[in-house]
Amino acid sequence: MSPPSAARRKLGTPTLAMLPRIADSLSFLYLESVRIVQDDTGVCGRIETPNGTERVYLPTAALACVLLGPGTSITQPALATFARHGTSLVCVGAGGVRSYAGILPASLTTTWLERQAHAWADTTARTGVATRMYTHRFGDTPTGATIAQLRGLEGQRVKVLYRTLAQKYGIKRFRRNYDPTAWDAQDLVNLALSAANSCMYGVVHAAVLALGCSPALGFVHSGTQMAFVYDIADLFKMRVTVPLAFSLHASTDPEREARRRLREDFRLLKLMPEIVTSIQQVVSPEHAGSQIDRSTSITHLWDPQLGQLPSGTNYADLSEES
Structure with a gap:
């Protein structure tokens, strides 16, 4: 296998920092000076070089949070893909310091x-x-x-x-x-x-x-x-x-x-x-440290005596039967 190009190394380190997986299957990715796009294969980080466009594909399904540092831009289709995978996006300052805004997916567990x-x-x-x-x-x-x-x-x-x-x-x-x-x-x-x-x-x-x-x-x-x-x-x-x-x-x-x-x-x-x-x-x-399944988004109904009840059920029908 040929050695990675200079552009790929630039994207991977130090401008790309992957933190280890931690409690609740959370993993964090920090990006800097990268354009994030969606193509036919998946979401990738793209950087322009004198030799052309270099791409590094991102493991969207494995990420809980992407920190968007200075020089990053992201397209709407890429945003939609992150949202479908339950990934949060946070706009931050250089190196991850300072947090300006956050985009939370609707499927993020509560x-x-x-x-x-x-x-x-x-x-x-x-x-x-x-x-x-x-x-x-x-x-x-x-x-x-x-x-x-x-x-x-x-x-x-x-x-x-x-x-x-x-x-x-x-x-x-x-x-x-x-x-x-x-x-x-x-x-x-x-x-x-x-x-x-x-x-x-x-x-x-x-x-x-x-x-x-x-x-x-x-x-x-x-x-x-x-x-x-x-x-x-x-x-x-x-x-x-x-x-x-x-x-x-x-x-x-x-x-x-x-x-x-x-x-x-x-x-x-x-x-x-x-x-x-x-x-x-x-x-x-x-x-602390308990595992949470982020792959599903299940909505429940709350009851003060019974706790969680399944949604999608017509409780008027059940009330008439009782």
Whole structure:
């Protein structure tokens, strides 16, 4: 077999990044600088080269989410094929950072959305999810601690981390200061941290959409369409974005450097499987890692006493028989 052409290598790496299959048979594909079209054979990524058009066919049936990065375009027939296979499409920034919009197929299962909504609507269950989120971040929490106490504990541990990193990089004093209306007025570490966090939100947003959950139904945060995104992003900030921001304390352009560093090695994109698993573990740990059949789209009817009932049945006829 002849070696792959330069164009095919360019499409495959680094502009094409396939993540491993994870819980619920989710797999993610990141595309950049590619035109996605439908031909007689299937959906392919097409790139123009001096030697002609190179094509790489995409495994549409095996994909749960396609991340459309800069320079991508897609035709309506290709979109329709992804929709038929139950694949979500998310428009993202370079390297998967930042999420601008999502297209969800009508056949996407609502299993995890329903689990999220059920836990969110019940005060006891919501408290349990919030507690698991704090435990996920810090490893342990005091038994029987209230949410107010956990918030206080969070604040203390974040301060300790800031102080430790400030000492490590020789920063005399650091205080988190974020004002979106005065973005450029932030000091270098705060500017890098704000930029890195915005990148993290994009990656988490893509994972939430691909799983079928609602970005708006948060457990710790509330009152915004991104509440759940902020919840999940907080699980990773102390490990990913905060240390990176402090390491850029002497950068001449910390905002640009933070985004470049996160894009270069796909650090955040490689976190995608862990993000999806973490969502499942905090929302419904007893179902985390369970397999969901995405090949079918079955609609049920809901009954408060009987649970799920089959649709497509005339219940007037059954009522007359009883």
